Amino acid sequence: MLSTNLSEALNDQMNYEFYSAHVYxxxxxxxxxxxxxxxxxxxxxxxxxxxxxxMKIYNYLHNRGEQAIISGFEHPDNKFESILDAFEKSLEHEKEVTRRIYNLSDIAADEKEYATISFLRWFLDEQVEEESSFDSIIQNLKRINNDSNSLFMYDAKMAKYTMPTSAE
Ligand SMILES: [Fe+2]
Ligand SMILES: [Fe+2]
Incomplete structure (x- = not known):
């Protein structure tokens, strides 16, 4: 069993991760x-x-004897000015996720909930990677600066992108 406070915060983050899928x-x-x-x-x-x-949080909640409470969420942005704009917004989104994971870690630390602190470590590491990956794409797009040939080549490279094994 988790405290109500921690269980609600984990549920909230689980739903935010599902919302993030929607954003993307x-x-x-x-x-x-x-x-x-x-x-x-x-x-x-x-x-x-x-x-x-x-789903990682969903499974963790169940492992701790809690029900995952699924909520709805606000509409994500569907309008962007450019590919660069979409990536800049995704980096902002990842920063918000990081802020939330830190907040969740604070709650777990206040409660001395060591198992949850350990569980959240993976998310902290993941956020470092996510922010760095979005940031380097943004740097590349800025360097390309709307040169259509380079953008075409970069797009072709991105077509080969697959889910990193660390994400599983
Ligand atoms: Fe995430
Ligand atoms: Fe992410």
Missing amino acids: FAMASYCKNENYDGFSNFFLVQAEEERSHG
């Missing part, structure tokens, strides 16, 4: 519609990862 589906669809199948693939894989993050 919207970005995938924007890219697809702009004929950037590679970037679209990247966001689809990202959405799949977010769903697996949500």
Whole structure:
């Protein structure tokens, strides 16, 4: 059994991870519609990862004797000015996720809930990787600076992106 406070906070984060999948589906669809199948693939894989993050918390809650409470969520952004804009917004989104995981870690630490502290360590490491990966894509896109040939090549590279094994 977890405290009500911690159980609610974990549920909240589980739902936020599922919402994150939604955020990335919207970005995938924007890219697809702009004929950037590679970037679209990247966001689809990202959405799949977010769903697996949500499921990690879902399973953890059940392992601790709690029911996962599924909620709805607000509409994600569907309009973007450019591929770069979508990636900048995704980095902002990841920073918000990181802030939330820190907050969750604070609650677990206050309660001396060592098993949950250990469980959350994976998420802390994952957020470092996620922020760094989005940041480097943004740097590359800025360097490309709308050069259509380079953007075409980068898109082709992104088409090969698959789910990293660390995300499973
Ligand atoms: Fe996530
Ligand atoms: Fe993420």
